[in-house]
Amino acid sequence: MPTASLTDVTFAYDGRPPALTDVTATFAPGECVMVTGRSGCGKTTVTRLLNGLAPEHFAGRLDGEARVGGLVAGQSSVQDYNGTVGSVFQNPKTQYFHANSTDELSFPCENAGLPSGEIHGRVRRAIMRFGIPHLLDRNVMELSGGQQQQLAVAAATVLDPGVLVLDEPTGNLDADAMVRLHDMLAELKRDGVTIVIAEHRLAWCADLVDRYVLVEDGRIAGSWDACEFAALPAERRREWGLRALDVTSAREATARLVERGLPGGEGTPVLATHDLVVGYGRRGLLRRRVGGFAKAVPDLQLFAGQMVGLMGRNGAGKSTLVRTLCGLQPACEGRIELDGRPASRRALTRGAALVMQDVHYQLFADSVRGELMAEVRDGDDGDEARAKCDGLLRDLDLLDLADRHPMSLSGGQQQRLAIATALMAGKRFVVLDEPTSGLDHAHMMQVGRLLRRLADRSVAVLVVTHDDELVAQWCDGVVAL
Amino acid sequence: MLASRGPLYLDPRTKLAMVVSSNLLMFLHAPASIEAVAAVLFAVPLLAGPRRGTGVRMLGLYFGLVAVQFAVAPLVGALPWLHLLGATAAALCMMLPCMIAGLSAVLTTRPGDFVCAMRRMHVPTVVVVPIVVLMRFFPTIRHDWRQIRHAQRLRGGTRNPLDALDRTLVPLLMNAVTVAQDLTVAALTKGLGADGPVTSLAQLRLRLRDAVAMALCAVPVVLALFL
Numbered sequence: 125m126p127t128a129s130l131t132d133v134t135f136a137y138d139g140r141p142p143a144l145t146d147v148t149a150t151f152a153p154g155e156c157v158m159v160t161g162r163s164g165c166g167k168t169t170v171t172r173l174l175n176g177l178a179p180e181h182f183a184g185r186l187d188g189e190a191r192v193g194g195l196v197a198g199q200s201s202v203q204d205y206n207g208t209v210g211s212v213f214q215n216p217k218t219q220y221f222h223a224n225s226t227d228e229l230s231f232p233c234e235n236a237g238l239p240s241g242e243i244h245g246r247v248r249r250a251i252m253r254f255g256i257p258h259l260l261d262r263n264v265m266e267l268s269g270g271q272q273q274q275l276a277v278a279a280a281t282v283l284d285p286g287v288l289v290l291d292e293p294t295g296n297l298d299a300d301a302m303v304r305l306h307d308m309l310a311e312l313k314r315d316g317v318t319i320v321i322a323e324h325r326l327a328w329c330a331d332l333v334d335r336y337v338l339v340e341d342g343r344i345a346g347s348w349d350a351c352e353f354a355a356l357p358a359e360r361r362r363e364w365g366l367r368a369l370d371v372t373s374a375r376e377a378t379a380r381l382v383e384r385g386l387p388g389g390e391g392t393p394v395l396a397t398h399d400l401v402v403g404y405g406r407r408g409l410l411r412r413r414v415g416g417f418a419k420a421v422p423d424l425q426l427f428a429g430q431m432v433g434l435m436g437r438n439g440a441g442k443s444t445l446v447r448t449l450c451g452l453q454p455a456c457e458g459r460i461e462l463d464g465r466p467a468s469r470r471a472l473t474r475g476a477a478l479v480m481q482d483v484h485y486q487l488f489a490d491s492v493r494g495e496l497m498a499e500v501r502d503g504d505d506g507d508e509a510r511a512k513c514d515g516l517l518r519d520l521d522l523l524d525l526a527d528r529h530p531m532s533l534s535g536g537q538q539q540r541l542a543i544a545t546a547l548m549a550g551k552r553f554v555v556l557d558e559p560t561s562g563l564d565h566a567h568m569m570q571v572g573r574l575l576r577r578l579a580d581r582s583v584a585v586l587v588v589t590h591d592d593e594l595v596a597q598w599c600d601g602v603v604a605l
Numbered sequence: 606m607l608a609s610r611g612p613l614y615l616d617p618r619t620k621l622a623m624v625v626s627s628n629l630l631m632f633l634h635a636p637a638s639i640e641a642v643a644a645v646l647f648a649v650p651l652l653a654g655p656r657r658g659t660g661v662r663m664l665g666l667y668f669g670l671v672a673v674q675f676a677v678a679p680l681v682g683a684l685p686w687l688h689l690l691g692a693t694a695a696a697l698c699m700m701l702p703c704m705i706a707g708l709s710a711v712l713t714t715r716p717g718d719f720v721c722a723m724r725r726m727h728v729p730t731v732v733v734v735p736i737v738v739l740m741r742f743f744p745t746i747r748h749d750w751r752q753i754r755h756a757q758r759l760r761g762g763t764r765n766p767l768d769a770l771d772r773t774l775v776p777l778l779m780n781a782v783t784v785a786q787d788l789t790v791a792a793l794t795k796g797l798g799a800d801g802p803v804t805s806l807a808q809l810r811l812r813l814r815d816a817v818a819m820a821l822c823a824v825p826v827v828l829a830l831f832l
Binding site: 175176177181201202203204205206207209210211213215217218219220221222223224226227230231232233234235236237238239240243244247263265276279280447450452473474476477478480482484485486487488498499501531545549 | 752784803806
């Protein structure tokens with residue numbers, strides 16, 4: 125098994141200050157190391173130096189040596205790492221190359237020039253090893269995010285690399301999917317694979333990690349073995365921007381919220397459902413019913429000023445419910461009331477705002493201010509609208525960016541901009557889809573505060589989320605599907 | 606492991622021959638009877654596999670259009686405008702065998718087999734890789750399109766069609782750029798573009814049934830040429 129090591133590494137992406145400074149770290153064969161730290165601390169760069177993507181693909185200046193076995197970053201080409209270092213990335217949707225899962229599994233073998241018989245053998249062994257025969261010969265697009273990530277790990281290790289690097293692999297996963305990812309890594313660890321995980325989510329693999337390396341501002345700020353790290357006060361880890369090592373208490377708090385039911389409120393609820401069934405039918409040849417999906421939803425009442433979480437595993441119908449509440453698809457049965465009146469789909473669409481997980485889908489204008497002004501309907505007074513727009517931008521810390529192009533903003537800034545457009549349009553309720561996926565502790569808290577401020581403007585806020593910590597800290601109630 | 610192939614699974618190269626044959630028939634203006642036989646022939650791969658529904662629908666459409674032509678013919682003398690209907694049906698009828706052959710080739714072939722067939726025919730990597738990426742991207746774009754439409758409906762539409770186009774294309778392209786970057790990185794770490802020979806999981810061989818199928822595809826072309 126090759127040893128991976130960084131020796132006196134300083135790395136700066138072209139035209140930027142150093143992302144890593146004087147980093148020395150050794151990853152012993154068979155060791156499972158978590159490289160951790162807040163977003164932007166440089167932990168992703170560590171993974172890129174280990175799989176050769178930097179400096180060849182992500183160009184920059186590298187001093188010192190990043191070596192895995194006989195491969196040296198900058199001297200060996202990225203493709204040569206195939207078979208020695210496997211890589212898994214954050215977004216399950218954008219790391220498969222082939223549309224078919226079997227093709228994806230054989231892809232690294234084909235590029236390595238293995239004969240067909242051996243590829244068959246390796247693909248078969250990979251699916252046996254991880255117990256994923258159900259993922260064979262499937263359309264990858266139709267798999268869940270968790271299954272896509274399982275496929276990514278299987279494909280990254282099909283050539284039996286000695287080292288596996290994972291860059292925030294749980295950023296887009298729900299709790300069940302994290303457990304499945306954990307089990308795959310446990311299998312690899314048993315086989316003696318060196319595993320390097322760059323993450324700020326700690327709980328999902330705490331039992332596998334042998335050593336924690338903390339990166340702060342591009343420098344190694346500390347290194348602890350698992351016992352020492354667990355013994356540190358939880359407060360310290362939070363200060364470093366890390367998520368909890370143990371999410372049991374957050375999970376319990378969430379369960380208590382679920383048990384208590386939704387909190388009541390004063391006056392008329394903004395949104396109320398009665399005997400709602402959401403779903404979609406599917407019809408085949410000759411309009412025969414061939415399956416589909418239907419889900420009865422417990423009656424909901426959302427009041428202005430409240431922040432309610434919507435939780436449930438993948439496939440429980442969260443997105444279908446959200447689309448129905450926003451008037452994007454018809455309800456199968458039951459009725460929805462907006463401000464006490466039965467609402468048509470049109471009325472719901474007009475009253476609702478949706479902040480998507482991929483928030484860039486919903487920004488179209490050529491400047492931040494233009495994005496808000498696009499919400500102004502004809503006939504409104506220009507000056508008044510402009511004053512309101514600037515006021516909102518100031519409140520959401522976007523005023524300095526008013527003339528920037530929305531696509532040039534960071535993910536968090538785009539999220540705030542989408543919320544600002546909802547406020548500008550005077551929406552009655554705002555639904556957010558996984559607003560904290562991939563965020564470290566500090567940013568999660570920031571989003572929580574932002575949503576609280578949003579609710580305080582007498583808007584009903586519904587947060588679709590897997591994030592127990594967000595719910596436990598910020599939500600007034602939880603709907604569990 | 607690749608169980609879904611079935612006994613009638615044809616080599617992608619055979620299906621390519623089928624597509625070529627269907628195009629030749631169109632250019633040669635094959636008589637209606639030959640055209641009809643060809644349409645049925647090209648639908649066989651669809652009818653024999655899990656895409657039976659598509660095959661039945663395409664053939665239904667084809668023969669429906671043929672029926673329209675027959676129904677219209679005796680009435681044209683009295684109602685000259687029916688010519689328009691008859692001519693449209695005839696034009697569609699000429700194109701349908703090509704579409705059926707194309708659907709047969711695309712819907713019944715695993716993408717990996719296509720790639721393997723292209724490599725066998727010594728198509729250069731610079732052509733193969735973009736085609737693979739294209740196959741990968743189509744469903745993604747459809748998904749993005751739906752997301753963007755939803756976002757637009759919630760934000761309130763615009764009456765200006767140019768604005769609407771702008772509002773759809775900008776997010777679509779921006780997202781495509783991000784996906785392309787991620788995809789490149791993932792593919793590089795899996796050795797795409799490495800020096801040295803590239804192999805395929807799929808093992809393709811032209812079998813007897815492929816020879817029979819190719820001969821069958823040639824029959825209507827030969828008939829159209831010499832009849």
